[in-house]
Amino acid sequence: MSEESSSLTWRPLTRDDAKASADLLNAMESVDGFGEYYEEEDTLQELIDPYTDLERGSLAAFDGDVMAGFMTTRYQPVAEEVHRVVMDGGVAPGYRRRGIGSRLLKAGVAAAGELHARHHPALRLAVDVHKPESLAGLAELLRSRGFAPVHYYQRMERLLGDAIPDAAMPAGLRAEPWSERNDEEFRLIRNEAFKDDKLRAPMTADSWRSKITNQTFRPAASFLLRDEASGAPAGMLVTMSWDADTAATGIRDARFMFVATMPDYRRRGAAGALIGHALRAAAEQGYDRAVVEADSASPVGAFGLYERAGFAPKLRFVSWALEV
Structure with missing residues (x-):
């Protein structure tokens, strides 16, 4: 010492x-x-x-x-x-x-x-x-x-002043904003979508309230995808924003903390449509920029999905692990 x-x-x-x-x-x-x-x-x-x-x-x-x-x-x-x-x-x-x-x-x-x-x-x-x-x-x-590096993530950004491409919602799906009624469905989708990701533990209800639906949560820019025929939840997008960031930079960020679709609804354009829907809503609500963190090794091609939505890489993060 x-x-x-x-x-x-x-x-x-x-x-x-x-x-x-x-x-x-x-x-x-x-x-x-x-x-x-x-x-x-x-x-x-x-x-x-x-x-x-x-x-x-x-x-x-x-x-x-x-x-x-x-x-x-x-x-x-x-x-x-x-x-x-x-x-x-x-x-x-x-x-x-x-x-x-x-x-x-x-x-x-x-x-x-x-x-x-x-x-x-x-x-x-x-x-x-x-x-x-x-x-x-x-x-x-x-x-x-x-410790050894075990995973890499890319922070990606998109200015909301640019034209937002239209992504048609797949037939039979509709987007609805977050509410206290559907909050638990958001959490369950998050846990199901990331259940095979060893670095993302399931979130309990207490953890969800503490980490997600706190003062930085932006419910008006957070959306659930629902199957109109069955009523089942198909995907979700959670937006958060830090007032301290806005005060320091003058830029109001919409941070898409979670973007997830249930397995049965993947590769049908649902995620792209959900992102496009959230981008347009964030722009209408006065946000200047959207920010996401993409898994570099995502099995569902998250990096390419965000690139197609107009995001560009800015900063790489590393997950280090010590196996004891």
């Missing part, structure tokens, strides 16, 4: 750290430039996540009242075969290269092990980290602890 690192105050995070967390993340953004800004309400949402055990699974370094770095871990309430604990964190630009990141990573792996022992001791453990590929020094740090 470096002398500078040991001179800091180290303790688990609490809900009262939301403002300091937002300040740290915004300081990181000013240097790293990934297009992600935060308000206190945004970071508080992360701190009150029902599956983030702050006492056992977090650690932060403070220099007085300033947060120099942090680490959080999030366990899965339900898991099969492999329990995947997601780790997040960062170090403020002025405190980098002092050993803080290394200490936080080591603590995160240890915390993941403790959470695993409490919740799913009979399963195998994997610790996941999802970060932009261009984050300086991250790859070397993760490799030094045994």
